[in-house]
Amino acid sequence: MKKRAIIPILYIVFLMLPIYWLVAMSFKTTQEILGGFSLFPRVWTLASYKTIFTDPTWYWGYINSIIYVTMNTVISVTVALPAAYAFSRYRFLGDKQLFFWLLTNRMAPAAVFALPFFQLYSAIGLFDTHIAVALAHCLFNIPLAVWILEGFMRGVPKELDETAFVDGYSFPRFFVQVFLPTIKAGVGVAAFFCFMFSWVELLLAKTLTAVYAKPIAATMTRTASSAGYELGLLAAAGTLTIIPGAIVIWFVRNYIAKGFALGRV
Amino acid sequence: MRKVNQKGWFFVLPVLALVAFNALVPMMTVVNYSVQETFGNNQFFWHGLGWFQDILRSERFHASLGRQALFTFMILVIEVPLGVIIALSMPRKGIWVPVCLVTMALPLLIPWNVIGAMWNIFTLPDIGLLGYLMNHVLGVNYNMTQDPVAAWITVIVMDVWHWTSLVVLLCYAGLVSIPDAYYQAAKIDGASNWSVFRYIQLPKMKQVLTIAVLLRFMDSFNVYTEPFVLTGGGPGNATTLLSIDLVKIALGQFDLGPAAAMSLIYFAITLFVSWLFYTLMTRNDTQ
Numbered sequence: 001m002k003k004r005a006i007i008p009i010l011y012i013v014f015l016m017l018p019i020y021w022l023v024a025m026s027f028k029t030t031q032e033i034l035g036g037f038s039l040f041p042r043v044w045t046l047a048s049y050k051t052i053f054t055d056p057t058w059y060w061g062y063i064n065s066i067i068y069v070t071m072n073t074v075i076s077v078t079v080a081l082p083a084a085y086a087f088s089r090y091r092f093l094g095d096k097q098l099f100f101w102l103l104t105n106r107m108a109p110a111a112v113f114a115l116p117f118f119q120l121y122s123a124i125g126l127f128d129t130h131i132a133v134a135l136a137h138c139l140f141n142i143p144l145a146v147w148i149l150e151g152f153m154r155g156v157p158k159e160l161d162e163t164a165f166v167d168g169y170s171f172p173r174f175f176v177q178v179f180l181p182t183i184k185a186g187v188g189v190a191a192f193f194c195f196m197f198s199w200v201e202l203l204l205a206k207t208l209t210a211v212y213a214k215p216i217a218a219t220m221t222r223t224a225s226s227a228g229y230e231l232g233l234l235a236a237a238g239t240l241t242i243i244p245g246a247i248v249i250w251f252v253r254n255y256i257a258k259g260f261a262l263g264r265v
Numbered sequence: 266m267r268k269v270n271q272k273g274w275f276f277v278l279p280v281l282a283l284v285a286f287n288a289l290v291p292m293m294t295v296v297n298y299s300v301q302e303t304f305g306n307n308q309f310f311w312h313g314l315g316w317f318q319d320i321l322r323s324e325r326f327h328a329s330l331g332r333q334a335l336f337t338f339m340i341l342v343i344e345v346p347l348g349v350i351i352a353l354s355m356p357r358k359g360i361w362v363p364v365c366l367v368t369m370a371l372p373l374l375i376p377w378n379v380i381g382a383m384w385n386i387f388t389l390p391d392i393g394l395l396g397y398l399m400n401h402v403l404g405v406n407y408n409m410t411q412d413p414v415a416a417w418i419t420v421i422v423m424d425v426w427h428w429t430s431l432v433v434l435l436c437y438a439g440l441v442s443i444p445d446a447y448y449q450a451a452k453i454d455g456a457s458n459w460s461v462f463r464y465i466q467l468p469k470m471k472q473v474l475t476i477a478v479l480l481r482f483m484d485s486f487n488v489y490t491e492p493f494v495l496t497g498g499g500p501g502n503a504t505t506l507l508s509i510d511l512v513k514i515a516l517g518q519f520d521l522g523p524a525a526a527m528s529l530i531y532f533a534i535t536l537f538v539s540w541l542f543y544t545l546m547t548r549n550d551t552q
Contacts, residue, residue, distance in 0.1 A: 007354040011433075012368050015426065018387040019371070021394045025386055037397045079279040086276035091267045098277065105288050107535045109487035111508040112528035115515055116291030139287040142280055200376045202490055217376040221494075231386060238379040245374025246367070253363045253370075 019242070025235035033231050048236035061216030062240065064130065065199065068213065071134035073194040076141040077149075077187060084149035085175070089161070102143040110203045113139070118207050128210045136208055137198045144197065145190040152186025185255050192252045199245060216241060298525035316526035325510070326527065330534075333507040337485045340424045344481060345474070347425070348432025353466070355437055366437075369430040381494025384423045409496065413503035420492050420504050424485065432477045439473040440466060475546045479539055486535050507531055 025033060026048055027041040052058040086092070087099060117136055118127070126132040160182065164174045180187070206218040220237045302312040320326050355365055372380070390396040390408045399407035409415040443465060451461050489508035492498070498505035498513070505513070511531065515524035 004354040005356070007351055008356075008365055011351050011429075012365070015368060015372055015430070017394065018383050018426065021387050022383045033392060037392055037401070039394075075283075079283060082276040083280040086273035089267060090270040090273035090276075092269070092271045092273035095273065098281070102280070102284060104536060105284060107483045107487070107539055108288070108292075108532055109489070109508050109511070109528070109535070111487070111489050111512050111515075112295065112532060113291045114512070115521075115524075116294035117287075119294060120290050135283070136287060138283050142284050146280060196374055199374065202376055202378050217378050220382065221378060234382055235386060238375075238383055241376050241379050242371070242374070246371060249367050249370045249374060253366050 022235050023239050025231060026239045028232055030230065030232050045232075048232040049240075051233055052236055052240065058216075058219060058237065061214060061219035064209075064213050065205075065215040065217070066244070068130040068133040068137075068205070068215070069195055069198045071130060072137045072141060072198040073191050075134060076138055076145045076194045077191050080142055080145035080149055080190065081180075081187075082175075084146050084153055085179075087146065087150045088153035089158070099146075102146060105143050106140050108139075110201070114203055114207045117204060121208055127208065128212050130213045132208045133205045133213060133215070134198075136204045137201060140201075141194040141197055144193055148190045148193060149183070149186050152183045152189070156182055188252050189255045192248060192255070195248055196245070295525045295528050298521045299529055300522075302522055312522060316522045317530065320523060320527050320530060326530075328502070329505055329507050329510040332503075332505065333486065336421070336424075336488075336506055337482060339421055340428070340485050341478065341481060343421070343425050344429045344432050345478060348429050348477065349436050349470070349474075351429070351433045352436035352440055353462070355433070357441060366434070369433055371430075372427050373430055377490035378494045380423065380427055381491045384419065384426075384491075384495050388419055411500055413500055416496050416500060416504050420495060423491060423495060424488070427491065428481060428484070431480065435473040435477045436470050439470040443469050471546075475543070479543060482542065483535060483539060486538075 024039075024041055027044050027046070028038070029043055029045050029047065032038060032042055087095060121127050121132045121136070126135075156179070160178065161174065164178050169178065202215065202217045205215045206221070209215065209218065216237065220234060299316055300312055300314070301309040302315070303309050356362055375383070385393075387393050388395045388407075388409055390400055396407060399405045406412075407415055409419045447465050448461070451465060456464075487508060488506060489512065492504055492506055493509050493512075496504045498509045511524060511527055514520050514527065
């Protein structure tokens with residue numbers, strides 16, 4: 001039993017090494033970084049973090065990212081709920097084909113869609129807005145949310161619906177007051193995955209924004225290339241992008257694994 | 266059995282509208298470009314299937330498709346068994362479970378270009394942790410900006426670092442759903458560890474493993490941001506995977522026709538392989 005623990009421990013150490021290096025780098029001064037190798041920061045400095053929190057182009061990057069990720073999560077889960085209910089409870093013309101078609105949208109390389117997306121959202125006048133990125137990310141997040149929610153809903157016995165209707169619940173009241181509370185774990189998992197995939201995606205987010213809705217990750221790319229490779233600043237910005245994800249994982253830790261396992265392929 | 270109820274369409278309508286808007290309009294734009302030739306000035310001419318023929322015959326496409334296939338094959342061969350082994354050796358209950366799950370899920374939530382940048386910093390020859398270890402402690406000459414082999418190994422290790430956790434989480438979810446009674450029965454029968462794995466754990470993990478392999482295939486075949494930030498496709502063209510090459514043609518050279526034709530061929534390959542794999546894996550379930 002004890003011997004087996006070595007594998008997860010080694011794996012976690014392997015996972016933490018690059019992250020440690022990023023965090024250590026973010027506390028070093030530029031001279032120390034360029035001056036040579038040091039395992040720990042010799043002089044601790046918060047200069048990089050200070051730059052990020054005082055420069056609007058930096059901290060607005062974070063705010064922009066959080067705004068469109070939240071919008072996307074809310075939109076994806078809201079529209080996926082009724083659809084997942086229909087897929088789990090009813091049979092209708094073309095339901096299987098529709099379900100498969102939804103999933104194929106996860107297979108399209110984002111690189112394929114970058115230019116057409118730019119043209120589409122420019123044409124409808126949404127270029128460089130948060131809602132444009134939120135809507136574009138729906139392409140891969142809605143299918144995922146439908147898939148996960150359908151799995152959870154299929155696990156709820158049909159008798160629940162029937163009893164509620166016999167008791168005189170109208171459909172909307174049943175859905176909100178009876179059904180939603182029973183699958184709240186599923187809603188949490190779906191929201192988590194929508195958050196995750198919207199937060200980490202950059203290609204579309206970068207293509208669809210210029211100034212006002214620019215995501216943090218894009219701000220980093222620009223700094224890395226234009227301002228002569230400021231490694232400390234880059235490392236600090238990177239470290240800060242890990243934090244929202246870590247907070248979200250902590251809340252859903254007991255459900256992450258379940259989410260995919262219950263979904264139907 | 267589910268009821269036949271065409272009302273289902275009303276429930277699906279919002280999803281359909283949003284996804285169709287995002288999928289069909291850009292897809293039609295791509296199809297449109299793929300059959301036309303342009304000489305600038307927004308003037309387009311019908312080009313038929315010419316671009317498709319050019320792409321299918323082009324050496325450059327064959328080369329990047331080959332690199333892409335090799336990359337996807339290698340990461341699947343490494344990540345899937347590794348993920349299964351780690352999931353099998355994880356604790357089932359106790360305080361270490363959430364610690365394992367949270368730390369392992371962490372790489373999945375880091376923006377993709379930050380991952381590229383992080384590995385870049387990590388592997389810098391003289392001031393990165395890995396680069397320093399390789400060059401100055403182990404004495405191996407390691408510089409991934411110059412050596413194609415080093416670049417390949419780094420890109421693959423980065424992907425293993427980034428995505429093995431997804432396989433682990435999925436397999437772990439399959440494993441915890443096995444009732445204790447199964448293991449007790451196996452113990453009474455005196456089953457070896459291998460038989461427990463082969464006849465109890467593996468069948469239970471089959472469904473999640475199918476999902477894991479499908480997701481890993483789709484995502485690794487479409488990978489763009491992390492290798493692009495890490496190596497920029499270099500040195501030379503050594504790590505120019507399919508997506509990187511596509512973006513070079515589409516946005517770098519602005520050859521919209523060939524890029525569009527290439528996108529459609531690319532998408533068709535992904536779709537076909539996913540469908541084939543899915544059909545093969547679920548073939549026995551329906552019988």
